[in-house]
Amino acid sequence: MSRDDPRRDVEKLRRSHKLMEKRVQQRTKALAQAKQDLEAEVEKRTRTELELRLLIETAQSISEAPDFDSALGVVLHKVCKTTGWSLCEAWVPRLDGAALEPGSVCSPRTEDRARFQALSKDFTFPPGVGLPGRVWVSKKPEWLRDVSAEPEEVFLRARMAREMGLKAALAVPVVANGNVLAVIVLFMRETRDEDRHLVELVSAVANHLGSFLQHKKAEDALRQSERALRESEALLQAVMDNSTSVIYVKDTQGRYILINSRYEKLFHISREGIRGKTDYDLFPKQAAEAFRKNDLRVIEAKAPLEFEEVAPHDDGPHIYISIKYPLLDRSGVPFAVCGISTDITERKLREEREVAERKRAESWLERLIDTTQDAVVSADREGRIVLFNAAAEKIFGYTRAEVEGKNISLLMPEPYASEYESYIRRCEETGERRAIGSIRTVQGRRKNGEIFPMELSVTEVTTDETEEVRYAAFIRDTSEKARLQAELIESERLAAIGATAAKLAHEIGNPLNGMYMTAQLLERRLARLGEGVDDGVKNSLRNLVEEIARLNRLLEEFRSLSRRERYTFRPVALADVAAEVLSVEMGNFSAQNIRVESHFPRDLPLIMADSEKLKQAMLNLLKNAAEAMPQGGTLTLRAQESGREVVLEIEDTGFGIPEGVDIFEPFFTTKRWGTGLGL
Template sequence: MADRPTWLVLTVAVLASAWASGVLAAIFATAASAIVGFLLVETPFRDMDHLVHAAGFATISIGIVLLTNRLSHWRRAAHVHEIDAGEHSRKAHETAEELALLIDGATALAIYMLDEAGRVAIWNKGAERIKGWKEEDVLGQSASVFYPHDDVAKGKPDADLDRARTEGRFREESWRLRKNGSEFLADVTITPLYDEDGRLRGFGKVVRDITDEKAADRAIETREAQLNSILATVPDAMVVIDAEGTMLSFSHAAQKMFGYTESEVLGRNVSMLMPSPDREAHDGYIARYLQTGEARIIGSTRRVMGCRKDGTLVPHELAIGEATGAGERVFTGFMRDLTEKEATAAHLKELQAELIHVSRVSAMGAMASTLAHELNQPITAVVNYVQMAHVLLEDPDAETVAEVREALADAASESLRAGQIVRRLRDFVARGEVQKRVEDLPKLIEEACSLGLVGLKEHGIQTRNAIDPAASPVLCDRVQIEQVLVNLIRNAAEAMAESPVRELTIATALEGPSMVRVTIADTGPGLDQEVAAQLFQAFLSTKTEGMGLGLSICRTIVEAHGGKIWVDTPADGGTRFHFTLMHIAPEDRDAG
């Protein structure tokens, strides 16, 4: 076999191996063909032609291997590219599907796209739900179909797109149309969409129906306006604070009460409305409550003092409520200004004291003739004793001097008696401040009887005392309780004026653990039930000359002492008046 055809055949074998099996097969075929080529020649290294053909074979075979390797690389790269392209295509498809699901899933929003001419290009389920058009009905239509006719006439659809293109993004709240012709208030956002080259591709639109939301907002605003109107007319001040004591709300009445405007106090600590020491301690009160939950004022009402802007104090009733909203505690304080109420009460107390004083003076005026007779007796006796002493001293001796001394002693005694009557009368009608003290009840009754019983014995009235020593002392204003006793004693005496038996009984007894009952009983004709039920009302009298104030004043005095007064009619006749006073037990006095 000649050399050249041999190496040619071997070259074809290498090429076939490279084509069929790739680079490794081509390398193996090259090596095997070289060995075979040298074995088939008897003197391979001596024949120059043979070496040239072998070199040509080697060169071509190496070229085939290198070319096969490059082709294999290109084939793999093409395959990888094809795989990547398929993966990118799949991912792009999945992304498009997910985006479509996301857009369609936003059923509360109408999300759609317009082309550069303003025609609908993409339409989601939310748009279909809100506007009423199906996708196949609206694609390709102008967006002007969504605008009210007046806006279309004004060119608003194109103007909105121009604004979006100019400003980069356009948002507004305006009215839009549904397919059925009804209008709804919409929150509209328009965004221009550009490709990588900056060319306008269209517009993205997001529309949200806010009709119900705005209606709810208007309802809330209306309720807030109504509430503010109510709070502005409520006379009680209202202040709302947070858990730090910072004021969040300050009503019109609070502004009037404290003298601050709302802007002056909002954001500041509520302690500015308090005098010392509450001002310094208030934050501690809140901190203790938040830590322990122990409510000392929340849920109750108490009288406290506030501090106005001008530094003056304002007494008021304070009630505090607690609420929790959005995880935060707020406290609302309702304050009722007591300035006028307390001033009125003080004035009323002055008038009441004046009325009680006038009543005492009036009572003494009614008893004037009796008191004059009572004073006339000791004064007449004094005159008689002095005249007798004067006669005896005309011719004095030891016996007459002794008689003069006795007469002068009797005159002095009668003078002291008259002085006691005048002193008690003066003390009784004197006007002074109400002073409650611990008083001995039997002695107080004795002094009251010295005025109230004046002249009663001459009318055949017998008195009987049933005094319980244990029912003493009592806490009272001596003059005012004497006034009650004198009034009841004189009323009892007048009630018995026509009675065959005229007996006046004054009794005391313990009434429960802390009170003493005083009873004034007579043997008069008694009281009708209807009269008894109204007896302590002002201007109601059973006397033709009476003003009907005596028993009303008695009730006022007794109730001011923490007691009560009442009347009953025993089965055997007569009338009994009872009133109670606060008993001071021995341990109470020791504690005091």
């Protein structure tokens, strides 16, 4: 054996040892990596199991929760308990989507939960504001290491966090179908850097539970809708049942779906018993056909319509006002007709009575207007005549047909006619109504153009039906009144003249009698002197005596003017009086070459008159006529009956009465020696 063999064995052994160490190191390293991988796998499986257990338990609790808020509270409780957070809260979008409002709060300590809720209840977070608002907008989780140390613009409730001893916080969105259902905020009482495993765990739970919460929220909405529908149906039925109108719903085939209690009571059928029936099953054929015809019109029009319908009742037919309207589906197609029918029988009867009473009142008013002695003329706002009674026809000379629709200025002389329209326009614009409500004396114009005085009272009338303004004028013809007033004034003037004449006759008569007696005495003395008296003196004295005699006659006429006449009225035949007067004057008429013609009907009635005064008046007229025909002519007497009067006309062929001369004016005469007192 060689000396080199041990060394080679030692070297070989050393190399083997190194190789062994290297392999041990490699194996140790592999075992350490395997251990690390095993620990990571265990941690992963533990976290997965924790997440899975949390999901299963939370999902089961959510499914058992009665509503969304309760389900959200379950999520907070499970997450808080499982992950070891000190306090958890939820923020839920408001219905209008303008802000987040507080939801459930969870904490192992009841006093912390109550205090936290009290401090947070007045907070809301608009989008992007505060920790919940930022997560709401970003839809991503956010970790804050220490909320108590954050400025308020980052964490609005920093002061509250300090009071509560809250430090690290994590906010996680609960998202379903892209919508944030809630934002969960979790707090712990120690400062901690972001724990990605914890963030991922809570985020994973939140993401997986979003669909469960969405389903629960949908269930809440469905339950609320169903509850609202039941409440709405109950409310609708209550409204219908408390209505005094008959309310019903029929499908497009006319089959009843719904009725109210009023319908049940009036027509003796229940709402259960009427379903599926038609009007033909309930009413006589004529009424059913009328109802069906109206229903079809509503379906065709696709709009509400109003009808007057007649339905049979136990006490006879009743009249209804029915408002019917179609019920449309989402595509706008009618699927039913709803009707609200109100019994107007009493109202119709009352209206008929009112119409009858109004017609009687109108008839009475029309008779009153037509029989009144005053003219009644009514015009609309444009001045067109709409009413013209019989007295107006008599006063103005127009018939009603001639003036209806014509402007009322037709009845006015100038300047009233041209001023009328401007006055009405001023009344309408300013409300000034000086002439309305007062009685004024104005002038009117008859059809023949005659202008006459009248009293006018104008009132404004508004009709009840159309509120149309009309003007009614009450007119009284004062022509006769004016004539009587003129006659009264003339009578008073004549009385004054008579009194003056009597005084003058008394004052002048005495010295005039003395003068007359002296003149007669002188005339006798001159007669005794014989031929020695100058003829001129005799003639002068004779003229003096005649003038004094004329003055005495004039004074006597003045005295007769002042004396109160006495009349004796009795039935008189006008033809006999005329014959007596003519017999006295016939000789004078013949001498003046005047031919007399008399025309008195045999059946001329007697008149009530003073025959002596009538003779004197007739004699004066005949003398005046004869004096108007100095060359002769024809004198005609003509009498005729006119209504309740007898008219006597005395006509001559002389030169007539000059225009503008009033023959009845006292003291007016065209004769040289006349006094003007004859007539």
